[in-house]
Amino acid sequence: DAKTTQPPSMDCAEGRAANLPCNHSTISGNEYVYWYRQIHSQGPQYIIHGLKNNETNEMASLIITEDRKSSTLILPHATLRDTAVYYCIVRGNTDKLIFGTGTRLQVFP
């Protein structure tokens, strides 16, 4: 599975959009981009995933560049409860998820 690079930390004001970037320049054609988050040492929670088209669900939007070498997770209206570590994971058709160290997002009032 391709490796990912994320900034270690980011801040966001409550009510504003949080845009979390992820680089995955070695991604191959059959690999998906997944996002999970971990709130204060709880178990990770699935957010969204995509292959090449932009995706949106009730939690977030995922924007993948045309060359698929990077992506952005967007939380449209961040709340204090969105403070968490966000993991970007590139995954092929394997049984495993490989977690990096993620981005620690701090949402402030």
Next chain:
Amino acid sequence: NAGVTQTPKFRVLKTGQSMTLLCAQDMNHEYMYWYRQDPGMGLRLIHYSVGEGTTAKGEVPDGYNVSRLKKQNFLLGLESAAPSQTSVYFCASAFGGGFYEQYFGPGTRLTVT
């Protein structure tokens, strides 16, 4: 549905003691996983199972054993605990492998002194 549950939530062991962590899921998932998370790090896969009666090694399997005698349960055993096994242990389950999302339990915080 309770989802994925883990027992116990906390445990303190002395070096050399043994223990078993229990993971249970009520979603009829085929796949189950055990991860550990050390401070400031991401999760690392210890062992996993693709179905009842099967197990496979992950990234960091040494010092651990697992069993999947029932589809809904996945046990993680430490035969002789070491301080290096102090960590938070997370269990997860999924409907299948490949592209299926994983559902995680709340974790077990283990300290080995």
